[in-house]
Amino acid sequence: MIKKGLSYIGVFFFYLLSLLPFWFLYLISDLVFVILYYVTGYRRKVVQDNLRNSFPEKSEEERAVIEKKYFKYMADLTLETIKSTSMSEKQVRRRMVCTNPEIMEHYFAQGKSILAAAGHYGNWELACLNFGFLTDKVKMVVYKPQSSEVFTNFINRTRSRFGTIMISMKQTLRKMIEYKNELTFTVLAADQTPARSEAVYFTTFLNQPTAVFLGVEKLSGIRDCAIVFYRIDLVKRGYYTYTLVPLVENPKETKPYEITKIQVNYLESLIREKPEYWLWSHRRWKIKPEDIAKPVFFD
Template sequence: MIKKGLSRLGTYFLYLISLLPLWFLYGVSDVLFVILYHIVHYRRKVVQENLRNSFPEKTETERKLIERKYFKYMADLMVETIKSVSMSAKEVKRRMVCTNPQLMEHYFSQGKSILAAAGHYCNWEMACLDFGFLTNNRRMVIYKPQSNEVFTEFFNRTRSRFGATLVPMRQTLRKLIEYKNELTFTVLASDQTPTREDAKYFTTFLNQPTAVFLGVEKLTRVMNCVVIFYKIELVKRGYYTYTLVPLVEEPKNTKPYEITEIHVKYLESLIREKPEYWLWSHRRWKIKPEDVH
């Protein structure tokens, strides 16, 4: 009960902070970067190990530059995520712009639903907000519930306030079947680490054997949806574009694991191009192939 009360107090505090202007919050971000990077060394060893294993061909100096840029961006991402709690619809549309919404209508006009793979790359939280404006058809965001129920509910209310439906990961198939007679646009993060029990498939991702969720492939085959990638790019501080990139139009014509390999390799290409915008402080490679029997 005490923990839940403190969590609710924390959400009120976050809401109050979100009311501050973004220019002020970017000043906070500059200070936060110094604290995280130079003072408390927040997960720097994790980031350094991930970068070293992912980019063995780069020099130590090059990896150090990526690390610094990552922490700088992560501080911005944290304050932008807090700001998104109370950001107006007008402001979201101004800061997160879809470059090719016509692609979505192209598939809908053919009677095809869409499943989008996305990565923890650039500001996925703000993209989730703008996703609510994309279409009048049902928009669903698949999420992995966190251990703190209060914060999960708080951020789910934020993510869904412009029309998206939030669906817990383990209810995804049931929901898609429930809405099988509707045209739907579903987005899910494809780079989350599965549990040891769910680690059924490994691929090579950023030079390392990597356990991946098969959710995109399984759901696409069941629903025969078009597979796209939700490509987010930073234009300048606080401003982004995202592009709907077609990956697979006829999933039933693909081989086993082909869809998985396609969306994983596409994400890898984005990370290699501008690595500082991916979530390097996450322990992505904690499950090894030898750990799974």
């Protein structure tokens, strides 16, 4: 009960903080960066290990530059995410812009629904808000519930303010069937870490054996959806674009694991372009193939 009460207090504080103007929040972000990077060293060891294993070809100096840029961006991302809880439609439309909505209309004109793989890269929360404006078709985002029900509900209320339907991972198949007679656009994170009980499939990602979900691949086979990647790019501080990158048009013509490998490869290429915008402080490789009774590898 106490924990739940503290969560409500935290949510209320987040909302009050979100009412501050962007320029002031970025001053706070600069301070947060100093505290995280220089004072507390928050998860620096995790970030350094992840960068070292992902980019063994880079020097320590090169990885140190990426690490510092990452913490600087993570501070901005944190404050921008808080700000998103009270942003107006005008602010969201101005700060996150889709570069090629014609791709979406191309598939809808063929009677195809769309599945988008996305990564924890750039400001995915702001992209989720803008997603609500993208089309008048059914728009769904699949999420992984947080440990706090209060925060999960608060975040989902924010994400769904402009028409996006939030779906828990366990409800995805049911919702896809529910809307089987409608054109839909569904977004799934391509870089979530599976629960240990579900970590069966492994592929090479950033030079490491990595447990992956087959969610996009399995769902695309059910609906024969076109598959795109939901790419986010930072234009300047606080301003982004997102691009719908076609990956697979006819999923039923692919081989097993081919779709998953294509989306993993694309995410890796994006991370290698500008690595500081991916979520390096997450323990993405905590599950090893040797921890699993019968791991399945594919390349």
